[in-house]
Amino acid sequence: MRFEDIPQGRLYAELAWLMPVITPPQDYAGEAACWRAVLREGRVGAGAEVLELGVGGGHNLSHLAAEFRATGVDLSASMLDLCRALNPGVELHRGDMRSVRLGRRFAAVLLHDAASYLTTEDDLARTLETAAAHLAPGGVLIAAPDHFAETFRGPALETSRHSQGDLRVQYVEYAHDPDPEDTSIEVLMTFIVTKGRETRVELDRHILGLFSRADWARLFARAGFRMETRAFPLAGLDRPYELLVGTLGAPGETPGEAPGETPSPSTSRAAP
Numbered sequence: 553m554r555f556e557d558i559p560q561g562r563l564y565a566e567l568a569w570l571m572p573v574i575t576p577p578q579d580y581a582g583e584a585a586c587w588r589a590v591l592r593e594g595r596v597g598a599g600a601e602v603l604e605l606g607v608g609g610g611h612n613l614s615h616l617a618a619e620f621r622a623t624g625v626d627l628s629a630s631m632l633d634l635c636r637a638l639n640p641g642v643e644l645h646r647g648d649m650r651s652v653r654l655g656r657r658f659a660a661v662l663l664h665d666a667a668s669y670l671t672t673e674d675d676l677a678r679t680l681e682t683a684a685a686h687l688a689p690g691g692v693l694i695a696a697p698d699h700f701a702e703t704f705r706g707p708a709l710e711t712s713r714h715s716q717g718d719l720r721v722q723y724v725e726y727a728h729d730p731d732p733e734d735t736s737i738e739v740l741m742t743f744i745v746t747k748g749r750e751t752r753v754e755l756d757r758h759i760l761g762l763f764s765r766a767d768w769a770r771l772f773a774r775a776g777f778r779m780e781t782r783a784f785p786l787a788g789l790d791r792p793y794e795l796l797v798g799t800l801g802a803p804g805e806t807p808g809e810a811p812g813e814t815p816s817p818s819t820s821r822a823a824p
Contacts, residue, residue, distance in 0.1 A: 561757075567743070609634035624639075626646065649682055697768070719746070741755070
């Protein structure tokens with residue numbers, strides 16, 4: 553079977569039931585601590601309204617929802633069902649993060665795993681415009697792309713094992729860059745699923761965005777944000793966990809970038 557013959561995005565549709573198994577919500581506690589620290593630094597206090605674009609199953613948000621009044625948007629009905637079950641108090645909407653408009657403003661906008669699914673500059677620019685449309689001046693945007701063009705090293709192979717009751721999953725991920733001239737990479741996923749005496753194999757394929765830090769900074773600025781990078785040590789990662797933090801300027805203000813990384817106390821997340 554050729555790579556291109558593997559269907560795309562099954563993990564967010566018919567294979568959504570695997571998501572809590574291979575990335576359990578409790579594994580996100582370390583990441584969420586980083587997001588909470590950045591929100592507090594941005595004076596986003598307890599009880600403030602936050603919006604997550606591309607909320608997925610709501611695993612990261614589950615560690616923040618008790619402190620903030622959260623709203624989530626996702627295009628996948630299957631992901632929204634998972635998020636609703638995990639986060640019953642969160643307001644959820646089905647929509648495209650590149651174009652959705654909820655008609656109100658929030659103290660902060662969050663862009664977690666979904667940041668990696670923006671594969672063209674137009675996708676990224678439109679999503680940052682969505683974030684700006686939902687913030688007042690001084691509002692905070694946090695984004696967490698999985699990779700930058702400067703740091704991605706492929707092909708890369710990762711494997712992990714997971715279990716839940718009598719369900720066991722062997723996960724194999726292969727990430728590579730078929731065309732170094734474009735702004736995307738391809739990730740192939742294999743799930744070897746055993747339940748009781750039955751074993752089956754499921755395949756999935758995802759196209760992820762790959763932009764340079766300069767690209768992110770330029771598009772943040774175009775959308776009206778002053779961007780800085782916050783870096784945290786995170787257990788399970790062989791590199792700093794980086795969050796791109798934007799502060800929305802006033803209309804007509806020309807934003808700039810504030811480069812630099814400020815280390816924070818060590819946090820942890822179990823490797824998937």
